[in-house]
Amino acid sequence: MIDILIPTYCRPAALAVTLTSLCAQTYRDFRVVVSDQTEDGSAFESGEVxxxxxxxxxxxxxxxxxKHLPRKGLAEHRQFLLNQAIAPxxxxxxxDLILEPWVVECLLTTIQTEQCGFVGSAVIGLSFSEDVRPHQQILEFWEGPVEPEIVRSGTPQWERYKLHNAANLYHVQQQLKITPDHPRTYRVAWIGGCVMYDTTKLRSVGGFEFWRELPPNHCGEDVLAQLRVMAAFGGCGVLPSGVYHQELPTTIRDRSMDAPQLLPVV
Structure with missing residues (x-):
């Protein structure tokens, strides 16, 4: 039912931790595809991996x-992985993530129920567990079915991204006592790190083929893909989030070429 697609670059230890958290998932019907772009060596040579x-x-x-080289940018790497997908x-x-055992099952159940383009579990940085930011914790639940929505930079909807900063989700789901037994969907601008797509719907809007229109040093490729899927089919986040960031230094230092700022949403 699910292809889990993992792009990796120069992070063998973090990758091993991520893969280990997949070993304990309650949902078992998935295939794992890992694509490595490490130029000097291979992540797969690591004993931990x-x-x-x-x-x-x-x-x-x-x-x-x-192994997928040469590197042509993040979007091209994601498109390469999408080309490998055969599951729905x-x-x-x-x-660089750690997943609670119920995450994959929760995402699958939600996307099948909502019949939307994507469902994501936004990542939590637990080093911020004592950093409570009420001004960034504005939450808009979907009270009915998830529907298509156009979100663009500079609009009020764009400000939803702040909910995913630091440990905001962790604080919100604790306050509201949301559990995996009774998950809730909510409106998003985008979600980073852990996003399940309806494969056909992602492909129908072009997937990540827009990599050809971007300079290789771009970022925000996942944001642009989600905005396009959301405009056509709808997308949502799901609470509780059970995904934690390992909080390693970014491998993307230059963020000046931001895909959703360079290319149209629709």
């Missing part, structure tokens, strides 16, 4: 490890 991959295989998961749903997962 090899161990996690073996555990996944012992659980019956098909695991594919691919594609979960794009960053290589």
């Amino acid at each position: 090899q161990a996690a991959l073996r555990v996944l295989q012992s659980h019956g998961h098909v695991v594919e490890t691919l 749903y594609a979960l794009f997962l960053d290589d």
Whole structure:
């Protein structure tokens, strides 16, 4: 039912942690595809990564490890992974996350219920657990079915991204006592790190093929893809989030070429 697609670059230890959290998922019907763009060496040579991959295989998961060079930008790498997808749903997962055991099942149940283009579990930085920011915790629940919505930079809807800063989601879901047994969908600008797409719907809006229109040093490719899917089919976040950021230094230092600022949403 699900292809879990993981792009990785120069983060073997973090990747091993991410893969290990997949070993404990309550939902088991998924394949894992990892694409490495490390130029000097390979993430798959790491003993930690090899161990996690073996555990996944012992659980019956098909695991594919691919090397994809030369580097042509983040969007091109995501498109390469999307080209490998054969399942109805594609979960794009960053290589520096930790997932609670119920996350994949919750995302699948939500996207099947809502029949929308994507559902995401935004990442939480637990180093900010004591940094409470009420002014950034504005939450707009979907009270009915998720519907298409156009969100652009500079609009009030764009400001929803602040809910995903630091540990805001962690504080909100604790205050509201939202549990995996009774998840809630909410409106988003975009979601980083852990997003499940309806594969056909993502492809129907072009996927990440817009990489050809961007300079190689771009960022925001996941944002632009989500905005386009949301405009056509709708998209949402789901609470509670059970995804935690490992809070490593970014591998993307130049963020001046922001895809949603350079290319149209619709």
